[in-house]
Amino acid sequence: MKAIDERPVGIADNPRPGRFKKHHMEDFAGRSYTTICAILLIVIILSIVYFVASKGLATFFKDGVSFSEFLFGSKWDPDGNHGEPQFGVMPFIFGSFATSILAAVIASPLSICASLFMTEIVPGWGKKLLQPVIELLAGIPSVVYGFVGLTVIVPALRDMFPGQGIGIAAGSIVLSVMILPTITSIGTDALSSLPRGLKESSYALGATRWQTIYRVILPTVLPSILTGVVLGMARAFGEALAVQMVIGNAPHIPRSLFESASTLTSVITLDMGNTVMGTAHSNALWSMALALMFMTFIFVVIVRLLERRNRI
């Protein structure tokens, strides 16, 4: 105590001369670390993009498959077991979109209601109860979802509907549970960051809680919730294992929701190990990976656009 009081304070006679130099050093070190991390991330991402693109584009340039034949062809026979090899991935693209859109359609209302429940209806115990449940859902590995789907959902659908239970319906139900946490947590964040004044002024005008939620809160947070839905769809689009287990993997556009179908990811995981690098079949799988990546970019762009709208 005494020692500090007696010491004159000022920059001119700094008691510890090395101190400022040390701060500069720290500053420099921190800056370098973060820069290195950032550069590393960028390099990793760029090299992955480059690698997938170089493998994926070989289908078109080396193996001479035309772009439209690849995207819109509906016949998949890459080894040419029945005449000419054919590389139509339309059934897989269809399967991917069908499952992820259907999953979003099933999951969105549930998630939005759950986040409304947590923030508006019962903010107290509702949040305490639901939050851990949702986090738990997010932490369950996809194999478990797939296995539960195969053991519970597929037999249930088989009993209720014509068909084998396997198919797009089973896939989207499994996926909808998987994307619930994504949409719910983003929805909850958006709802709880809403300015209090908005809600209060609505109440002050005599609106009921339902009117407030329906007319004021939901329209305001709609872009954020849509962001969550798009992110959820992106996750559903990229999910492989769980879907592969319940969808059946027939390379055809199914005639019903309960008939065996394929997604881009399920075909890649199914065939990758059995093909030899550099063959046309392997290259076609890389092209599908490229298409998947391209779709993810589009999802990111959509999220960006939604965020921009959200800022107003």
Place this chain on the structure above:
Amino acid sequence: MKFKKPLLMFCTLVLVLMLAACGSKNASDSGSTTGSGTATEDKPAAEETLSGSVLAVGSTALQPLVEQVAQKFMGESQYSKIQVQVQGGGSGTGLTQVSGGQANIGNSDVFAEEKLDADKAKELVDHQVAVVAMAAVTNPDAGVDSLTKQQLVDIFTGKVTNWKDVGGKDEKIVIVNRPASSGTRATFEKYALGTKTEDLQGSIQEDSSGTVKKIISETPGAIGYLALSYLDDKVKTLKYDGVEATEENVASGKYPVWAYEHMYTKGEPAPEVKAFLDYMTSDAVQNGDVVELGYIPASKMEVKRDKDGNITK
């Protein structure tokens, strides 16, 4: 508080380096020619104490056997300095990696000539360590006990879609297949059907035997095929042209739906790789682990088959 800062920095640095390592590993693993798994060039001086590492990659059908034998092999005192690593990934991966030099042994369900180009396949040396036989299986309530080759072909090509047409119940047939690129499917098509089949609309494809069995046992009217080691009373095992799928019938050549499990090396194997392959084909392993895991020892086979499917006694 103060001493924690450098620690934090250090941790960050370590993490960054770890991530960096991961990143570059992924890149070089998938880049086909950067040889990163061949640490076996250094020759051991004495015969007695072989050392080095052996990497066996490929077929998931063969993987359980190789893994179990590798554990035993490393437990033997004279081989304790050899590290054997076993990885799955599929027959295609195994053949690619052994041909590219990333792995010492490539495990495969099919002959290398069926997957690789002829000049690449020529460099590989085949070691046939076991035989795996397959049987057509159905859901128990299909009501069929035996199918002829022609009936199987009709079912798998979609000509017959109801069990009553082949002597069973009035039930729709659901095909549970393997992916078109799978070695198991190639074997079944080649030796049971004699023809390549298309993936039919509505057919199911799964790549793991466990899932295939689960789906067949639960789906009414399902038909598929499994290795003998997976068979039990949850699924109905069909006779093929009246011949039962038993080990004796396979060994004597009466039952044709079987294939060799291959372990390929590039050129003649290095001493420690050879030691492992010799151990694999030793009587103790062939009559012990191979039988125990449901494969048939290659030595028991009374008939031999070459890559074109010609059978010799």
